[in-house]
Every structure is written in C-alpha cells, then in structure tokens.
Amino acid sequence: MTETFYDVLRRQGISRRSFLKFCSLTATSLGLGSAYAPKIAHAMETKPRTPVIWLEGLECTCCSESFIRSAHPLTKDVILSMLSLDYHVTLMAAAGHQAEKQLEEIKKKYKGNYILAVEGNPPLNEDGMFCIEGGRPFVEILKETAADAKAVIAWGACASYGCVQAAKPNPTRATPIDKVISGKPIVKVPGCPPIAEVMTGVVTYMLTFDRIPELDRQGRPKMFYGQRIHDKCYRRPHFDAGQFVEQWDDDNARKGYCLYKMGCKGPTTYNACSTVRWNDGVSFPIQSGHGCIGCSEEGFWDKGSFYDRVTDIKQFGIEANADKVGGTAAAAAGAAVAVHAAASALKKAKKSETVTGEN
Amino acid sequence: MNLNAAAASLENDPETAAGKTVYVYEGPVRLWHWINALCILVLAVSGYLIGSPLPSVSGEASANFLMGYIRFAHFAAAYVFAVGFLVRIYWAVAGNHHARQLFMLPVTDMKWWAGLIRELRWYLFLEKQPYKYVGHNPLGHLFMFLFVTVAAILMICTGFALYGEGMGLGSWQDRLFGWVIPLLGGSQATHSWHHLGMWGIVTFVILHVYAAVREDIMSRQTMISTMISGQRTFRE
Numbered sequence: 001m002t003e004t005f006y007d008v009l010r011r012q013g014i015s016r017r018s019f020l021k022f023c024s025l026t027a028t029s030l031g032l033g034s035a036y037a038p039k040i041a042h043a044m045e046t047k048p049r050t051p052v053i054w055l056e057g058l059e060c061t062c063c064s065e066s067f068i069r070s071a072h073p074l075t076k077d078v079i080l081s082m083l084s085l086d087y088h089v090t091l092m093a094a095a096g097h098q099a100e101k102q103l104e105e106i107k108k109k110y111k112g113n114y115i116l117a118v119e120g121n122p123p124l125n126e127d128g129m130f131c132i133e134g135g136r137p138f139v140e141i142l143k144e145t146a147a148d149a150k151a152v153i154a155w156g157a158c159a160s161y162g163c164v165q166a167a168k169p170n171p172t173r174a175t176p177i178d179k180v181i182s183g184k185p186i187v188k189v190p191g192c193p194p195i196a197e198v199m200t201g202v203v204t205y206m207l208t209f210d211r212i213p214e215l216d217r218q219g220r221p222k223m224f225y226g227q228r229i230h231d232k233c234y235r236r237p238h239f240d241a242g243q244f245v246e247q248w249d250d251d252n253a254r255k256g257y258c259l260y261k262m263g264c265k266g267p268t269t270y271n272a273c274s275t276v277r278w279n280d281g282v283s284f285p286i287q288s289g290h291g292c293i294g295c296s297e298e299g300f301w302d303k304g305s306f307y308d309r310v311t312d313i314k315q316f317g318i319e320a321n322a323d324k325v326g327g328t329a330a331a332a333a334g335a336a337v338a339v340h341a342a343a344s345a346l347k348k349a350k351k352s353e354t355v356t357g358e359n
Numbered sequence: 360m361n362l363n364a365a366a367a368s369l370e371n372d373p374e375t376a377a378g379k380t381v382y383v384y385e386g387p388v389r390l391w392h393w394i395n396a397l398c399i400l401v402l403a404v405s406g407y408l409i410g411s412p413l414p415s416v417s418g419e420a421s422a423n424f425l426m427g428y429i430r431f432a433h434f435a436a437a438y439v440f441a442v443g444f445l446v447r448i449y450w451a452v453a454g455n456h457h458a459r460q461l462f463m464l465p466v467t468d469m470k471w472w473a474g475l476i477r478e479l480r481w482y483l484f485l486e487k488q489p490y491k492y493v494g495h496n497p498l499g500h501l502f503m504f505l506f507v508t509v510a511a512i513l514m515i516c517t518g519f520a521l522y523g524e525g526m527g528l529g530s531w532q533d534r535l536f537g538w539v540i541p542l543l544g545g546s547q548a549t550h551s552w553h554h555l556g557m558w559g560i561v562t563f564v565i566l567h568v569y570a571a572v573r574e575d576i577m578s579r580q581t582m583i584s585t586m587i588s589g590q591r592t593f594r595e
C-alpha cells in the first residue's frame with residue numbers, strides 16, 4: 001500500500017488535531033486563504049508521500065541550521081520527521097554505508113518522484129576534487145541524484161548563486177547548481193541563510209500541492225521574493241521623509257532613522273526579512289540597527305563594500321565607484337572646456353587682429 | 360569617393376554658401392530639444408539627490424516628505440523624457456531628413472568621415488576653419504548619437520526596470536523592462552549603470568553647450584538661434 005503524509009505523521013505520534021492546525025498554519029504562511037486549509041489536509045491524507053533527499057556540497061550548513069529553527073514547533077516537527085526519514089547528511093540517524101545504501105534505495109524506489117534539496121554547490125576545478133563525499137566528487141553525486149528527481153530546490157546563496165566560495169577569484173570554481181543540472185525545474189531559495197519559515201513554506205508547498213511554487217524571472221518563489229526589503233521596511237517612512245542615519249552611533253541612529261546612507265542594500269534586495277523576520281519573528285538586521293547586506297542577491301560578496309550602495313568598479317584598478325568615475329569625467333570635461341574656451345578666445349582675438357591688420 | 364574628393368565636395372557645397380539661410384530644425388524638433396534639455400536637468404539633479412540624499416531633516420517622519428518629493432520629480436520628469444523620446448522617434452520618420460540624423464550614423468559615407476576628421480582637427484586648433492553643415496557637424500553628430508540616443512535608451516530601460524521594482528511584479532513596467540535587471544546582474548548593478556549613465560549625459564551636456572556657444576561665435580554658421588528659430592544662416 002502506498003503511504004500518505006498523514007500516515008507518516010500519525011505514525012510519528014502527531015495527533016489529528018495538531019495535523020489540522022498544521023494545515024491551517026501552512027495555508028496562512030503561504031499567503032493562501034483559510035479555505036486552503038482543508039485542501040492541504042485532503043492532499044496530505046490522500047497523496048502518496050513524496051520523499052525529500054537533502055544533499056550538502058560546498059557549504060557551511062547555515063541553511064540546515066536555519067531550517068531546524070523554524071518558528072512553529074509543529075511545522076518543524078512535521079517537516080523534520082518527514083525529512084529525517086529520507087536522506088539528510090546532518091539530520092538523519094543513519095551513517096556510513098548504511099546511509100549511502102538508503103540513498104540508493106530511495107533513488108530506485110521513487111525514481112522520478114522524489115524532491116532533491118541541495119545545500120551548497122559543486123566546485124568544478126580539478127574534476128571536482130575540492131568537495132569529496134563518500135569518496136566521490138560531489139558534482140557526480142549531484143548530477144546522478146538530480147537525474148531521477150522530480151524537482152530540485154536550491155537552498156541559500158550557495159546553491160542559487162555560488163555565495164562566498166564562488167566570490168572572486170573563485171579558486172575552486174564553485175558553481176551554482178542550475179549551471180550543472182539541466183532539464184529539471186529548479187526553485188531558488190536564496191539568502192545566507194534563507195529564513196527558516198521561507199524554507200519550510202517552500203517545502204510544504206511542494207509536498208502538498210505536488211508542484212513548484214510560482215517563480216519570478218530569477219527562479220525564486222514569488223510569494224517570498226516578490227518584494228524588496230525596502231518595500232516593506234518599517235524604517236521606510238524615514239526614507240521618504242529624508243531622515244537618515246548619517247554616522248554610526250549618531251543621534252539619528254538612536255532614533256531609528258533609515259540606514260540608506262550607511263549603505264543599506266534593502267532597496268536592491270529581494271527577501272522576506274522585513275515581513276517574516278528572523279528567530280521566531282523577533283527581529284531582522286535593520287531592526288537591530290544595521291543595514292541589509294543583500295545576502296539573497298546574486299554575487300553579493302563581489303558587490304563592493306557592505307557599507308556603500310553604489311558598486312565599486314574594480315576594472316579601474318583603484319577602488320572607484322560610479323560617482324567618482326562620473327564626477328571625474330564631468331570635472332575633466334569642465335576643465336577641458338575652460339582651457340579650450342580660453343584657447344579659442346585667443347585664436348579668435350588673433351584672427352580679428354589679422355583681419356583688421358589687413359584692412 | 361576617397362577622403363580628399365569628399366573634403367573638396369564638402370568645401371564647395373552650394374547649399375552652404377555664405378549668406379544663404381536654410382530651414383533645418385522643424386518645430387517639433389526644437390520643442391523637443393528644449394523640453395528634453397529641461398527634463399535632463401531635472402533628472403540629473405533629482406537622480407543625484409536620490410543616490411546621495413541631502414542632509415537629514417528633523418521632526419516627525421510624517422511631517423516630512425523630502426525624499427518622496429525628489430523621487431516624484433525624478434519619476435515625473437522621467438515620464439516626460441520617455442514620452443518625448445518616443446515622439447521624437449515618430450518625428451524622425453515623419454519629419455525632414457535632418458530629423459533622422461539623431462538616430463543613425465552614416466558610417467559608410469566618406470564625406471562624413473572627412474568631416475569628422477576636419478572637425479576633430481578644428482577642435483585641436485589644427486585647422487583655421489571647420490566645414491559648414493546644414494545639419495549636425497559629424498563630431499557633434501557622433502556624440503549626440505552616443506550620449507543622447509544610446510544613453511536615452513539605456514536610461515529609459517534601466518530607469519523603468521528600477522521603477523518596476525517599486526510598482527511590483529506584474530506591473531507593466533516590470534513586464535516590459537523587468538528583464539533588464541537579471542541581464543545586468545541584479546538590482547544593484549542596474550542602479551550602478553543608471554547612475555553611470557547620468558554622468559555620461561552630464562559630461563555630454565557640458566561639452567554640447569560649450570560647443571554650441573563656441574560654434575555660434577567661431578564657426579561660419581549660426582547655432583543657438585538655429586535651435587530656436589529652426590533657420591541656419593551661413594557666413595563667410
């Protein structure tokens with residue numbers, strides 16, 4: 001008999017009441033109306049369970065760390081118990097050959113039907129030797145596992161964009177997973193790490209609705225990455241008013257003014273921090289007085305200082321930014337005009353002299 | 360035609376003989392020119408202040424809206440600028456052949472190259488006189504193409520892409536221009552390009568205004584009055 005999610009949850013000792021609570025919570029956290037709660041419940045009671053295989057490549061495990069801190073214990077328990085059944089190097093009970101055997105079994109049994117969640121990315125230099133797992137390059141394991149997956153989740157900045165290990169000059173050639181995997185739907189969930197509730201939300205959506213959430217142009221779920229930090233920041237009224245922190249620890253900082261001038265990347269960063277927040281919704285960086293560093297944007301390590309909004313232009317050798325380059329060009333043009341005008345005036349004067357001289 | 364023959368035909372063009380007056384810039388071109396100049400002034404000042412805001416104002420946030428007004432000025436001028444540009448493109452088709460100059464570079468025309476070299480030498484004080492032109496001189500033409508036509512397209516594409524971020528996914532700005540952001544490597548990079556574009560245009564304006572005034576005084580044809588009345592008169 002095929003096992004449903006509900007069967008698994010009951011076996012894990014979760015009551016029907018808790019299960020229904022979970023369904024309504026999930027519906028709201030995904031931004032769906034309460035009418036969706038029964039639909040989720042129905043799906044979980046009738047659909048065969050979809051296993052999740054969670055691979056870890058070149059990474060720091062911050063995504064897993066974030067994930068297990070999901071605010072609502074129920075969500076956490078439910079998702080975790082589903083996950084740990086399958087394959088998650090850090091969380092599963094099995095180890096060594098036993099674990100690898102389990103992975104092979106899931107791949108065979110659920111061929112074309114499991115979800116692959118990837119934390120970290122494969123380094124491609126030296127045939128992938130910079131990341132070896134179970135004696136083999138991670139890139140091989142990744143490609144093999146992806147080949148039979150139904151859909152792939154790219155956790156965090158690492159899997160989505162490369163993150164710090166791919167920062168210039170990227171010695172190991174760490175590569176985002178969508179450059180290695182082809183022909184599979186990939187959901188990017190960027191952030192360093194992504195917010196726990198965003199992660200559980202995405203997994204739950206995929207498990208219950210059996211499809212990937214609606215994505216934006218850059219492959220991110222619209223429901224969590226559809227707006228910038230700046231669009232929902234509680235300091236936005238100070239931005240519009242023109243009230244800024246001018247220096248760390250000045251009076252404006254104490255008053256909680258906008259951090260734009262301190263290089264806040266909120267206006268260029270798509271994430272849910274300013275709505276969902278972190279650590280059970282306690283706070284987020286801007287709320288604790290520091291600008292957003294844009295951790296969920298592509299290549300955020302290579303976008304210049306965390307405390308400067310305009311990207312440095314490295315090609316100029318020295319650290320230049322758009323304002324310096326532009327200002328220099330405009331000033332040079334102005335100076336050239338002044339000198340040229342003086343020379344022209346001289347020439348004109350000489351010419352009229354010769355003209356009058358001839359007369 | 361080789362370069363020398365081209366130069367000779369430029370020098371002896373009967374159309375530009377001294378004392379002759381030609382109608383060059385039609386009404387819509389002149390109107391567009393001055394509206395556009397005003398838009399760019401507003402866009403450059405407000406844009407700069409968006410990138411580097413004024414010192415903080417004091418008082419309740421709800422009692423102030425300085426950034427809001429600056430951004431409003433930017434977006435309002437941006438719409439006028441963009442619509443003006445579209446109308447100007449229409450006029451390139453509907454108007455006289457001088458109206459088309461702004462949108463194409465005659466890189467296959469030897470006369471154009473001969474004029475470009477002469478004009479460059481004139482600005483380096485190596486020539487006593489420039490040639491005379493009914494439309495734009497080739498050097499001005501080149502810069503107008505690069506820093507007005509190309510730059511306007513860059514500013515409109517990046518600008519509306521950034522505007523679409525605020526309007527949200529699915530807005531027409533996002534649907535028409537949203538593709539620009541991933542292409543340039545993200546939102547921040549789009550801001551940087553938009554910002555650099557401003558400096559490119561500011562540099563052009565400085566040189567353009569200087570050249571217009573200088574040519575008016577020193578060359579053998581009228582300039583500033585041409586952009587006001589549309590008529591160009593040639594001198595000896």
Ligand code: HEM
Pocket residue numbers: 267310399402403405406407409410411430433434437438440441514515517518519521522523550551553554556557560
């Ligand atoms: C000659 C034309 C223009 C110039 C010189 C100009 C200049 C600028 C500058 C310097 C910035 C600040 C960039 C930064 O540091 O983040 C800016 C921002 C912006 N511009 Fe323009 N711009 C022009 C045209 C446009 C157009 C056509 C639009 C279309 C609506 C537009 C929309 C925007 C938007 C949405 C922003 C970002 C505002 C914000 O972050 O609050 N701009 N512009």
Ligand code: HEM
Pocket residue numbers: 388392395396397399400457458460461494495496499503507560563564567568571582583584585586
């Ligand atoms: C006080 C400021 C300005 C003055 C005195 C001025 C003057 C002139 C003159 C005399 C011409 C005709 C050049 C010729 O006959 O070859 C011209 C053309 C032009 N100017 Fe300006 N200009 C000014 C500002 C600007 C600004 C701010 C821009 C925008 C970047 C601009 C863009 C253009 C363009 C695109 C043309 C070509 C017009 C066409 O072919 O449709 N001008 N200007």
Ligand code: SF4
Pocket residue numbers: 229230231233234235236237239257258259260264265266267286291292
């Ligand atoms: S603190 Fe950052 S995100 Fe918030 S309003 Fe200011 S610039 Fe925008």
Ligand code: SF4
Pocket residue numbers: 191192229269270271273284285286291292293294295296
């Ligand atoms: S506020 Fe910005 S830098 Fe901080 S976690 Fe959110 S997206 Fe990342």
